[in-house]
Amino acid sequence: MSDSKLHLMSFAPVPDTKTTVHVVGLPDSLRDALFTLMPPRKEGGYLNTKVLKDDLRCWLDRAVELNPVRPNVHTDSWLIALAPIDLAKLCNVIAVWISSRKDIDTQSPAYRKVMGMLHPETFEEAVRGEEICLFSGDGRPAGGLTFPAFSAQVADAIADIPLELANGMVENFSRVSRGNGNVYELISDIHWHKEDPWAFALRFHVETLPVGRKARLNMDVAVRRFIGKPWQDDPFLKHDVNAYVRTEGGTLRVVPYGYDKQKRDLAWDPAALANYEFASGTGLPAVREYLEDMGRYARDGSQPQILSPYAMTASWASKPSVASGASVIDKAMFSPGRLPGREAWGRRGPCRP
16 A cells, blocks of 8 residues: 555554563462363363453453463463553452353362462562563564554553644543453543534554564544433343443443343343452442433543443444544544654664564
């Protein structure tokens, strides 16, 4: 693709960029207990932690990677984050993940043993900080961690800083902490058009170009539409809704809600709700109560603030009055050259191979 106005939404990272990561190893005793509790289907296989990885990315502060674990193999670089790791919250997320698995016998000795080990002291000696290179001197990614870590680093440089756009508008961006993917998203203040809330969304991801495999950071600007009108009809959901709920530090975390077959009613996802309650120290309103007053919960400053993204699958919601796409003028206001802290997105320095 030749250079164009769209090219303004990406830039080449500074070569030799470094960052500090916070690493937690998995103690051998806990590793062995987990393999006893939930053995892999194949002998010698990896511990199945895909769901746990998503949960940790969502509920820990800027967790970016969870490395695989094999039996009888010491894992000193298990969890990697860009912020100091709250060990109490780490233990809670692991406990919720295990308890929510349908194949776990919560009355078994193996379950009780693992639960008895989930306290901060188990991990204290396995925590360390490291400075790592994200890009080599020629601008290529230095490893797989580059892709999630640099996107998160750039998002961190913008979040929580008032940003004055080209038209004089001032926006404050908050992190959206979700589980899946290497795309990092920021959401602006909530704006309203009639009864419909909406916000600007900035999304960052790193990719390499075929020639030379040099990296670029792409930034996409979109308009995120939310549902603001109360649910008038008898509630029915064909698919779960991934609501954004504001938690400590202003971060928006994904808490799904949908139809619970056992309760025969609408309910929050039990695991996500348990993690939210631990993080915030309080609960959420019943889903029906929230749906009856969605506009109030969507407003900035509401306690708690809950935002339900509009999607075509949300057939029960009337179509918002806000257009779905960001205009060329909107995108021009968010040119990387206008964003704060760009010089801090990477610093130069010698990289060890």
